[in-house]
Amino acid sequence: MPAVALASLDTLWFQVGGTVCNLACTHCFISCSPTNHTHEMLTLAEVEQRLAEAAALGVKEYYFTGGEPFLNPEMEAILAATLRQGPATVLTNGLLLDAGRCRRLAELAAGSEYSLDLRVSLDGFTAEANDPIRGAGSFRKVMAGVANLAAAGLNPVLTVTEVHAENATSEGKARFFALLSGLGLAKPRLKVLPVFHLGAEAERSGAYERWQRLAEGDAPAGSWDHLQCSSCRMVTDQGVWVCPILVNEPAGKIGERLADTLDPFHLDHPACWTCHVHGVSCRT
Amino acid sequence: MPLEEFRQAAAAAGRTLSPGERRAALEGWLAAGEDGVPVEGPYRRVVVFGGVYNNHHALAALLEEASRLEAEAVYCLGDLGGFGPHPDRVWPLLREGGVAIIQGNYEQSLASGATDCACGYTDPRDNHFAALSYGYTERHTSPEFKRWMGEQPARRRIAVGGRELLLVHGSPRRVNEFLFASTAPLPFLEVLVAQNRCHGFLCTHTGLPWVRSLPSGAQVANVGVIGRPANNGRTEVCFALLEARREGLAIEIRPLRYHFEALAAEMRAEELPEEFVATVRTGWWTTCLEILPPKERAASRY
Numbered sequence: 001m002p003a004v005a006l007a008s009l010d011t012l013w014f015q016v017g018g019t020v021c022n023l024a025c026t027h028c029f030i031s032c033s034p035t036n037h038t039h040e041m042l043t044l045a046e047v048e049q050r051l052a053e054a055a056a057l058g059v060k061e062y063y064f065t066g067g068e069p070f071l072n073p074e075m076e077a078i079l080a081a082t083l084r085q086g087p088a089t090v091l092t093n094g095l096l097l098d099a100g101r102c103r104r105l106a107e108l109a110a111g112s113e114y115s116l117d118l119r120v121s122l123d124g125f126t127a128e129a130n131d132p133i134r135g136a137g138s139f140r141k142v143m144a145g146v147a148n149l150a151a152a153g154l155n156p157v158l159t160v161t162e163v164h165a166e167n168a169t170s171e172g173k174a175r176f177f178a179l180l181s182g183l184g185l186a187k188p189r190l191k192v193l194p195v196f197h198l199g200a201e202a203e204r205s206g207a208y209e210r211w212q213r214l215a216e217g218d219a220p221a222g223s224w225d226h227l228q229c230s231s232c233r234m235v236t237d238q239g240v241w242v243c244p245i246l247v248n249e250p251a252g253k254i255g256e257r258l259a260d261t262l263d264p265f266h267l268d269h270p271a272c273w274t275c276h277v278h279g280v281s282c283r284t
Numbered sequence: 285m286p287l288e289e290f291r292q293a294a295a296a297a298g299r300t301l302s303p304g305e306r307r308a309a310l311e312g313w314l315a316a317g318e319d320g321v322p323v324e325g326p327y328r329r330v331v332v333f334g335g336v337y338n339n340h341h342a343l344a345a346l347l348e349e350a351s352r353l354e355a356e357a358v359y360c361l362g363d364l365g366g367f368g369p370h371p372d373r374v375w376p377l378l379r380e381g382g383v384a385i386i387q388g389n390y391e392q393s394l395a396s397g398a399t400d401c402a403c404g405y406t407d408p409r410d411n412h413f414a415a416l417s418y419g420y421t422e423r424h425t426s427p428e429f430k431r432w433m434g435e436q437p438a439r440r441r442i443a444v445g446g447r448e449l450l451l452v453h454g455s456p457r458r459v460n461e462f463l464f465a466s467t468a469p470l471p472f473l474e475v476l477v478a479q480n481r482c483h484g485f486l487c488t489h490t491g492l493p494w495v496r497s498l499p500s501g502a503q504v505a506n507v508g509v510i511g512r513p514a515n516n517g518r519t520e521v522c523f524a525l526l527e528a529r530r531e532g533l534a535i536e537i538r539p540l541r542y543h544f545e546a547l548a549a550e551m552r553a554e555e556l557p558e559e560f561v562a563t564v565r566t567g568w569w570t571t572c573l574e575i576l577p578p579k580e581r582a583a584s585r586y
Contacts (some may be wrong), residue, residue, distance in 0.1 A: 115577040135363055
């Protein structure tokens with residue numbers, strides 16, 4: 001079975017919102033919802049402890065996801081602490097971006113020598129395409145949130161999945177760019193991700209097939225360095241996982257402290273096949 | 285899987301190495317091998333620059349400035365080609381000026397006959413301009429110059445002001461890694477310095493200069509480029525002056541004026557994209573902006 005060595009720990013992810021979310025998207029690969037407590041939210045104290053571990057290992061960047069990070073009551077304090085040490089990116093569903101929050105985030109960004117980035121999720125360029133996936137009224141709320149970010153001078157990356165095939169076409173991308181421009185963003189940014197057939201998405205569109213597994217010979221030029229797990233780890237309230245995708249798989253957990261998780265990881269999961277075949281990196 | 289079962293399975297995961305084995309694994313992971321690169325110098329004053337991008341006008345001005353500053357040595361951190369006109373006009377200037385160079389991704393690509401510059405852009409517009417730029421340089425660079433590029437080292441070490449500095453193109457670990465001020469945190473730089481057994485390092489590749497003193501006392505700088513302005517609305521380009529001073533090594537980023545209108549005229553005559561000409565004349569980048577982190581992008585006009 002192929003194994004990927006950790007070449008360097010560049011990217012540290014935090015499951016800062018746990019698996020708790022104010023949406024219950026039908027394609028969520030970890031089935032986040034208001035009642036999913038598989039992973040609980042991280043506290044500021046837990047994040048600070050991990051930041052200290054990360055500094056000793058030379059981590060280059062920090063990413064925050066959930067669940068919905070801004071449901072975490074300590075999220076802004078967590079970002080302030082992180083931005084004293086390095087650049088931070090938050091993956092949010094965009095529902096909790098009121099004008100006051102956006103202003104405070106802009107102040108945090110301006111007050112740090114490091115970059116603060118935001119990624120806002122959307123799954124269609126109309127409410128008719130988006131809301132059946134992400135929930136009734138979510139399109140309108142995300143538009144309002146992104147407009148608030150733009151008004152505060154922040155330029156988020158719109159993150160869409162290939163849940164609708166047209167999202168990833170050049171016409172689809174052009175429509176997303178137009179949507180962002182219409183909200184006052186002069187330099188629109190977009191990231192497109194494939195779906196992972198795990199969690200809610202496995203129920204929606206079907207689970208992985210048996211043949212969707214990596215074998216030793218699949219590594220281009222004998223190296224797995226194109227996979228995100230060669231340079232990242234994920235921290236949740238229950239320990240350290242190999243990557244952001246496998247946090248609902250017990251086998252994805254590889255230790256308690258970051259320094260315990262430098263060993264190679266066996267690519268023994270069909271989701272690893274998606275990362276390889278689609279060239280996925282959860283990084284921006 | 286029921287939640288309780290998941291938690292039990294997760295709690296049982298992890299490794300069972302002894303603390304000693306774990307410490308040894310960690311030390312092994314953090315330590316890089318000796319690179320065997322000889323140390324040049326020691327110097328009291330040197331000029332270091334990056335990214336010529338075929339800008340022979342700026343290179344000529346840089347060499348005059350280095351001579352005026354009485355620099356004992358001049359180092360170029362690579363990326364001789366791309367963007368500007370007449371690639372072969374750079375070579376004689378480098379040789380006459382006694383410039384010591386290391387390879388950038390451009391030199392690696394040109395010397396190996398690669399079909400692109402290996403910048404790794406994903407935006408189609410960025411790739412369009414990168415391909416134009418690389419194609420022009422590839423067609424107009426003599427085989428002898430390409431061969432010479434392939435003979436240059438990937439890294440050098442110099443001693444200045446009692447410190448040993450590593451010279452690299454992108455970063456000590458990858459020729460095309462972008463080190464921007466807002467995404468190169470101090471703990472990350474400390475580990476790179478420790479792994480490479482030096483008192484600091486100098487890099488280029490992004491086009492945007494910065495200087496950092498680390499808590500350990502190490503010094504790291506991105507020297508910027510002389511090929512095009514630093515996306516700041518000014519037409520000057522920049523280089524680094526390293527000087528042994530009473531208080532230790534000083535690394536200073538200095539502006540460099542050159543005949544940018546002459547460069548712009550040559551670029552138009554060679555039918556290079558008007559977008560590139562605009563950058564030379566306004567000081568703002570018009571392409572390859574995708575690589576900029578949020579902080580640097582926010583300060584950018586486009």
